[in-house]
Amino acid sequence: MGMGVLDEHADKIVLSPSQLATEWAALEQRMAVFALAVAHVDGTGAWGDDGSVSMLAWMRDRLRMSNSDAHAWLRRANLLNHFDAFAECAVTGALSSSQLREVEKCNTAKYRPLLRELQEDLAADIADLNAADTKVACTSWRRHADALVEDTEPAVEPVRSLSTTVADDGSLLGRFELDPAGRVEFQTAIENALTWNGKDETRTAAQRRGDALFDIVAFFNLNHTGNGTPRHHPHLSMSMHETSATSGQPDATNDADGEPVEPDVTSTKMCDCIIHTILRDAQHAPIGFGRARYTVPRPLFKQVAARDGGCRFPGCDRPVRWTEAHHLIWWERHGPTEYDNLALLCSRHHHLVHKMDLVLEWVDDGWDLQVTWPDGSVRTSRPRGAPPTRAPLTRAA
Numbered sequence: 001m002g003m004g005v006l007d008e009h010a011d012k013i014v015l016s017p018s019q020l021a022t023e024w025a026a027l028e029q030r031m032a033v034f035a036l037a038v039a040h041v042d043g044t045g046a047w048g049d050d051g052s053v054s055m056l057a058w059m060r061d062r063l064r065m066s067n068s069d070a071h072a073w074l075r076r077a078n079l080l081n082h083f084d085a086f087a088e089c090a091v092t093g094a095l096s097s098s099q100l101r102e103v104e105k106c107n108t109a110k111y112r113p114l115l116r117e118l119q120e121d122l123a124a125d126i127a128d129l130n131a132a133d134t135k136v137a138c139t140s141w142r143r144h145a146d147a148l149v150e151d152t153e154p155a156v157e158p159v160r161s162l163s164t165t166v167a168d169d170g171s172l173l174g175r176f177e178l179d180p181a182g183r184v185e186f187q188t189a190i191e192n193a194l195t196w197n198g199k200d201e202t203r204t205a206a207q208r209r210g211d212a213l214f215d216i217v218a219f220f221n222l223n224h225t226g227n228g229t230p231r232h233h234p235h236l237s238m239s240m241h242e243t244s245a246t247s248g249q250p251d252a253t254n255d256a257d258g259e260p261v262e263p264d265v266t267s268t269k270m271c272d273c274i275i276h277t278i279l280r281d282a283q284h285a286p287i288g289f290g291r292a293r294y295t296v297p298r299p300l301f302k303q304v305a306a307r308d309g310g311c312r313f314p315g316c317d318r319p320v321r322w323t324e325a326h327h328l329i330w331w332e333r334h335g336p337t338e339y340d341n342l343a344l345l346c347s348r349h350h351h352l353v354h355k356m357d358l359v360l361e362w363v364d365d366g367w368d369l370q371v372t373w374p375d376g377s378v379r380t381s382r383p384r385g386a387p388p389t390r391a392p393l394t395r396a397a
């Protein structure tokens, strides 16, 4: 029986009806404050500090919550965070948890603009009602809202939009809006693409999400099924001076928009993609048109992939389909397209290697890859796949 526990903790366990009511009111108040705290932590992104991929994942792990409980708290957090009238009532105790659960059903994309306008009225209408009456009131509120929403907004609202501008330094700034289905796709993709460098992590949660977005975009470009192969590189059309391609600071423009391409981007792209190059003389007149060709032929890529098994950057676990073949001695520095001059890198690390000009080399007579940073620090990675059983291709086809 539980009486032993009751006796032992009598000072902590209240028993009278009035004490229960007081206790519950205090709990309600604390839960409302807790939901606001959840909203705050969610907003700061600080849940990523320990390597969690989302607030939801953090709550499952650190608060030991079920997925559905964590979702319920996030819904509550979202409501209280965006609607001051309900937050105020929740904290003062005028609205109970059960009542808030009914109000949450009015916080959908369709009703949200109206709820924002009418929150004070609805809060006043349902304050101090019991849960059953609150349910009736909220259902009736939504019926009225249906009529209003349909009357005032006959036009179909665009639910997904993306607008971007290019800043002076060449970076991209933008705004986007996604409907709930879009949000789920987006959040799932970001969660799956997030990386964490373990205890060496120096990126903020926002930077890690930015890297995830970069990887998703690069992954799409590597894998979209334009020609039916799993490894389909985009045709990149750049113009550059004849002497510039192997100069170490390639000076190219993107033929799609005529904009200059950053040297490190040009280097990364020349490392492994289909190249169309228009060579120009000093007066910018075209003097030759390079044939489209892969820098790394497919059979050779497959052999490198069988050895490396994914990104070879130390600590990275990206699988093969996220990767590009990097020339250890850069292609533009006349590095050969050969088995032992190639290593797989994911798009993010490939770009990092070119941007920081990191030195990659084989060590220990095997396929351990050593990466040397400009400050002299060194890290190594081991191949994850088996070396090929037959002799590797030595020349580009």
Ligand SMILES: [Zn+2]
Pocket (backbone or CB within 6 Å): 267, 268, 271, 272, 325, 326, 327, 350, 354
């Ligand atoms: Zn490269």
Ligand SMILES: [Zn+2]
Pocket (backbone or CB within 6 Å): 311, 312, 313, 316, 317, 318, 345, 346, 347, 348, 349, 350
């Ligand atoms: Zn990587």
